[in-house]
Amino acid sequence: MADKTGIVKIFDTTLRDGEQSPGASMQREEKLQVARQLARLNVDIIEAGFPVASPDDFEAVSQIATEVGNLPDPPVICALARATDKDILEAARSLKNARSPRIHTFIATSPVHMAKKLRMGPEEVIQTIRRSVALARKHVPDVEFSAEDAFRSDRAFLARAVQVAIESGAQTINIPDTVGYAVPDAVKDLFRFLIETVPGAKSVVFSCHCHDDLGLSVANSLAALEAGARQVECTINGIGERAGNAAMEEIVMALRVRKSWFNLETKIRSEEFFRTSRLVSSVTGMNVQPNKAIVGENAFAHESGIHQDGLLKDKDTYEILVPEDVGVSGGRLVLGKHSGRHALHDRLKAMGYSLDGEEFERVFSRFKKLADQKKELYEEDLEVLLTEEESQTRD
Numbered sequence: 367m368a369d370k371t372g373i374v375k376i377f378d379t380t381l382r383d384g385e386q387s388p389g390a391s392m393q394r395e396e397k398l399q400v401a402r403q404l405a406r407l408n409v410d411i412i413e414a415g416f417p418v419a420s421p422d423d424f425e426a427v428s429q430i431a432t433e434v435g436n437l438p439d440p441p442v443i444c445a446l447a448r449a450t451d452k453d454i455l456e457a458a459r460s461l462k463n464a465r466s467p468r469i470h471t472f473i474a475t476s477p478v479h480m481a482k483k484l485r486m487g488p489e490e491v492i493q494t495i496r497r498s499v500a501l502a503r504k505h506v507p508d509v510e511f512s513a514e515d516a517f518r519s520d521r522a523f524l525a526r527a528v529q530v531a532i533e534s535g536a537q538t539i540n541i542p543d544t545v546g547y548a549v550p551d552a553v554k555d556l557f558r559f560l561i562e563t564v565p566g567a568k569s570v571v572f573s574c575h576c577h578d579d580l581g582l583s584v585a586n587s588l589a590a591l592e593a594g595a596r597q598v599e600c601t602i603n604g605i606g607e608r609a610g611n612a613a614m615e616e617i618v619m620a621l622r623v624r625k626s627w628f629n630l631e632t633k634i635r636s637e638e639f640f641r642t643s644r645l646v647s648s649v650t651g652m653n654v655q656p657n658k659a660i661v662g663e664n665a666f667a668h669e670s671g672i673h674q675d676g677l678l679k680d681k682d683t684y685e686i687l688v689p690e691d692v693g694v695s696g697g698r699l700v701l702g703k704h705s706g707r708h709a710l711h712d713r714l715k716a717m718g719y720s721l722d723g724e725e726f727e728r729v730f731s732r733f734k735k736l737a738d739q740k741k742e743l744y745e746e747d748l749e750v751l752l753t754e755e756e757s758q759t760r761d
C-alpha cells in the first residue's frame with residue numbers, strides 16, 4: 367500500500383552502490399559491521415549487495431540477512447538483481463533467512479541503454495519487466511522495480527514500464543537518476559507526471575535514487591520527496607559510483623531542520639550519524655572532506671571573529687543544527703586570526719584563567735601576532751602566551 371503519511375522511508379545503499387565507489391570495496395566482516403551500525407541508525411531498508419556479482423557478495427548478503435535481518439524490529443534486507451532469472455533466483459536464495467526480504471530488480475528504459483547496452487527493443491524490455499517482477503514476487507512478498515536511466519527515458523515509455531511493473535506486483539517503484547543528469551524542477555515534474563498519470567501509481571511507494579555528477583543529488587532527492595516520493599535511496603557520506611550518491615545525513619537533516627517546509631519525517635536516530643560516517647570512512651578508506659555538510663570535521667567549527675562572538679552570545683546566531691543531534695559532542699570554536707576578544711576571553715576562562723584590562727589586551731595582541739603565523743591556535747599555544755605574559759610582568 368502507498369504510504370500516504372508524511373513518513374519517508376530511508377533506503378540505504380552504502381553496501382551496494384556505495385561499494386561501487388572506485389577503491390571502496392569492503393571485506394565481509396566490515397560489511398556486517400556497517401550493516402549493524404545502519405540498524406542502530408534505524409534505516410528502513412538496507413541494500414546489502416548484489417549477490418550474483420561474486421560468491422563473496424552472495425555470502426555477505428546472506429550473513430546480513432541472517433544476522434541483521436533477525437534483530438528485534440529488523441530493517442528490510444534487500445538484494446539487487448538484474449531482470450534475469452539467474453540474478454533473481456540468487457537474490458532470493460541470499461535472502462532466505464531475512465525476516466523481511468526484498469528483491470530489487472532493474473532494467474534500463476532509456477533509448478541509449480536499450481539500444482547500445484541491452485541490445486533490446488522497447489517491447490522486449492517491457493516483456494522482461496513483466497517476467498522478472500512476477501518471478502521475484504513468487505519468491506518474496508516485497509519487490510522493488512527500478513527503471514535504470516529513467517531521466518533520459520522517453521516519458522510515455524517510462525510510464526508504460528512503470529505500469530507494467532505495478533501490474534506484475536512491484537510495490538516500490540524507483541526512478542533513478544543513474545547518470546546524475548537531472549535538475550530539481552525536472553525531478554518534480556517527472557515524479558508528479560508518473561504519480562498522477564500511471565494507473566495503479568497511487569497504490570505503490572515511489573522512490574528516488576539520485577547520483578551526484580552535477581552536485582545536485584541531495585537537491586534532486588528533496589525535490590522528488592516534495593513531488594510525492596516516499597522512499598529515498600542514499601548512502602552514508604554520499605559515497606557511490608563516480609561522484610557518488612545522495613548523502614543520507616544531508617537529506618535527513620534537511621528534512622528535520624526544515625520540517626515546517628517539507629512536513630516530512632524519517633525514523634532515523636540522527637545521533638548515530640557521526641559514528642556511522644567515521645565507520646564507513648574507515649572501512650572504505652575514503653576520507654570525509656573537512657567541509658562536508660553534517661559530518662565533516664569543520665561542519666560545526668566557527669573561525670571568524672564575528673561568528674564566534676555571535677555564537678558566544680546566542681548559538682542561534684550562526685548554528686542551524688545542534689552538533690549533538692548528529693553525534694558530535696560540542697561544536698568547535700577554532701581560534702585563529704579571525705577570532706576576536708570575546709572568543710579568546712571565553713577560551714582562557716574555560717582554561718581557568720581570568721584576565722582583564724591591560725593584561726588581557728597584551729595577551730590578545732600577542733595572540734593576534736601568533737595567529738598571523740599559525741593557521742590554528744591550540745590551548746598549548748595559549749599556555750605559552752600566558753607564560754610569556756607572566757614572565758614579562760615579573761621582570
Ligand code: KIV
Nearest residue numbers: 472512514515542544
Ligand atoms: O543508479 C542506478 O540506476 C542504480 C540502479 C541499480 C538502481 O544504482
Ligand code: ZN
Nearest residue numbers: 383544575607
Ligand atoms: Zn545508482
